[in-house]
Amino acid sequence: MSSLEASAEDGLPTLGHFIGGKEVSGGTRKAEVFNPATGEVSRMVSLADAATLDSAVQAAQDAYPAWRQTPPQKRAQILFRFKQLLEQHAEEICTLITLEHGKVIDDAHGELSRGIEVVEYACGISELLKGEFSKNAGPDIDSWSEFQPLGIVAGITPFNFPAMVPMWMFPLAIACGNTFILKPSERDPSASIRIARLLSEAGLPDGVFNVVNGDADTVQLILDEKRIQAVSFVGSTPIAESIYQRGTAAGKRVQALGGAKNHAVIMPDADVDNAVSALMGAAYGSCGERCMAISVAVCVGDEVADAVVARLEERIGRMKVGPGINANNDMGPLVTRAALQRVLHYLEEGQQQGAELVVDGRDLNVEGFEQGFFLGPCLFDQVTRGMSIYQDEIFGPVLCVMRVDSLQQAMELINEHEYGNGTCLFTRDGESARFFTDNIQVGMVGINVALPVPVASQSFGGWKRSLFGDLYVYGPDAIRFYTRRKTMTQRWPASKISEKTHYAFPSS
Numbered sequence: 001m002s003s004l005e006a007s008a009e010d011g012l013p014t015l016g017h018f019i020g021g022k023e024v025s026g027g028t029r030k031a032e033v034f035n036p037a038t039g040e041v042s043r044m045v046s047l048a049d050a051a052t053l054d055s056a057v058q059a060a061q062d063a064y065p066a067w068r069q070t071p072p073q074k075r076a077q078i079l080f081r082f083k084q085l086l087e088q089h090a091e092e093i094c095t096l097i098t099l100e101h102g103k104v105i106d107d108a109h110g111e112l113s114r115g116i117e118v119v120e121y122a123c124g125i126s127e128l129l130k131g132e133f134s135k136n137a138g139p140d141i142d143s144w145s146e147f148q149p150l151g152i153v154a155g156i157t158p159f160n161f162p163a164m165v166p167m168w169m170f171p172l173a174i175a176c177g178n179t180f181i182l183k184p185s186e187r188d189p190s191a192s193i194r195i196a197r198l199l200s201e202a203g204l205p206d207g208v209f210n211v212v213n214g215d216a217d218t219v220q221l222i223l224d225e226k227r228i229q230a231v232s233f234v235g236s237t238p239i240a241e242s243i244y245q246r247g248t249a250a251g252k253r254v255q256a257l258g259g260a261k262n263h264a265v266i267m268p269d270a271d272v273d274n275a276v277s278a279l280m281g282a283a284y285g286s287c288g289e290r291c292m293a294i295s296v297a298v299c300v301g302d303e304v305a306d307a308v309v310a311r312l313e314e315r316i317g318r319m320k321v322g323p324g325i326n327a328n329n330d331m332g333p334l335v336t337r338a339a340l341q342r343v344l345h346y347l348e349e350g351q352q353q354g355a356e357l358v359v360d361g362r363d364l365n366v367e368g369f370e371q372g373f374f375l376g377p378c379l380f381d382q383v384t385r386g387m388s389i390y391q392d393e394i395f396g397p398v399l400c401v402m403r404v405d406s407l408q409q410a411m412e413l414i415n416e417h418e419y420g421n422g423t424c425l426f427t428r429d430g431e432s433a434r435f436f437t438d439n440i441q442v443g444m445v446g447i448n449v450a451l452p453v454p455v456a457s458q459s460f461g462g463w464k465r466s467l468f469g470d471l472y473v474y475g476p477d478a479i480r481f482y483t484r485r486k487t488m489t490q491r492w493p494a495s496k497i498s499e500k501t502h503y504a505f506p507s508s
């Protein structure tokens with residue numbers, strides 16, 4: 001008997017799926033969902049099989065014709081009610097997030113509010129879908145483009161933002177008239193089901209939004225499903241790349257956002273106290289499990305580096321690490337034991353490869369939570385380009401300090417790294433800032449802003465191996481991703497067309 005079956009027999013609750021407006025069970029396989037603070041299994045989650053996915057696709061297909069024809073302002077009214085419900089139920093949703101992800105409750109509120117901002121943007125869908133019109137494109141001829149929905153689209157999301165990342169996708173997808181199937185992370189699936197119920201309560205017709213829980217096997221079924229027209233994926237780079245390749249080969253439209261290694265450059269003229277305050281939140285917030293986390297601080301000159309390291313060490317000493325549900329804590333545990341082991345492995349490798357471990361988070365003991373997946377904040381100095389702690393995305397509370405002599409050297413490092421998600425520069429000099437924003441090979445850039453996550457009316461995405469596909473998520477790019485342009489050319493009156501036949505290509 002597998003440990004999963006044993007746990008199921010222990011009588012733990014099992015989370016199912018949300019299909020056609022109802023919570024349903026489906027699939028015989030299950031996975032364990034942990035409370036990362038205690039290390040205990042808190043529930044099981046069903047992993048969808050082919051029949052479960054088929055019923056979700058059928059529900060989405062049945063709902064599509066009427067939803068597509070629903071006027072955009074009516075769709076917006078439902079989304080507006082949904083936004084209000086999200087706000088009313090914020091504490092409950094954020095508690096679910098904290099208990100399964102581990103992040104501190106304030107951070108869960110932060111992610112939810114960034115998700116709500118996308119819902120607010122989607123409420124303007126009437127304006128966003130207005131289309132384009134050319135009067136008198138030729139004699140008596142008018143031409144216009146409209147943006148029609150694709151049909152059924154799917155979203156596959158990572159564990160680290162169980163509410164926000166799905167909300168980067170579905171509010172705009174459904175606002176555009178599509179129906180949606182979400183496959184959330186199997187590590188923290190409960191928030192998605194709660195959100196699905198709120199959408200129903202807001203008046204969303206059954207089948208427009210469905211949640212299919214599952215793992216890699218379920219994702220393969222989604223990629224093979226011909227009725228699904230497009231896939232938005234957010235997760236690690238190897239999986240993003242394979243999903244992009246398989247999905248596009250199957251004729252789907254795919255945007256696949258991957259991993260990151262985000263550098264902050266601290267110039268000699270920067271306000272070091274401000275930079276260090278910003279770095280603390282950006283490196284250790286959410287235990288470093290953010291795709292926009294700063295994991296490398298590149299200090300220009302040894303003087304800045306010494307000051308940054310000393311202040312970081314002092315600030316780290318004051319951090320409170322413990323269960324995220326306790327609002328006094330600054331940082332919670334990692335998401336799973338496997339995630340913890342992975343980070344521990346990098347700490348060993350970093351030391352073996354010659355980096356100086358200034359603060360060793362392994363010394364941490366969280367009393368009463370000895371089985372939790374905790375690791376204290378870690379700080380490496382003297383990190384160099386060839387080390388695996390520099391090359392790889394660690395996705396944990398580990399900040400690497402690198403020392404360079406000039407802004408150009410810092411920018412070379414960043415531009416040569418395989419990832420290009422986010423970066424930032426701390427400086428008081430406008431010329432350096434402008435040079436940096438003009439020339440850095442990264443998709444999202446901050447100047448004295450450590451986490452430059454774009455607002456909902458912009459779009460979010462990285463360069464290089466941080467994004468496969470052409471369009472970013474949310475904002476204006478999402479309207480293009482979730483619609484297909486159709487261009488009409490129309491002549492009125494239709495009579496009195498010259499009797500002479502023209503064989504030349506029509507021109508105005």
Ligand code: NAD
Pocket residue numbers: 156157158159160161165183184185186214215216217219220234235236237239240257258259260290291393395421462466
């Ligand atoms: P992950 O790649 O392990 O999983 C993401 C999703 O893919 C999950 O739904 C998972 O069930 C599914 N999946 C896992 N293995 C699969 C496989 N072999 N085939 C098909 N599907 C599979 O990522 P994660 O650990 O949940 O999330 C952390 C990663 O996500 C980090 O690399 C982080 O940088 C990245 N991320 C990126 C962004 C961004 O905007 N670029 C945002 C958030 C997270």
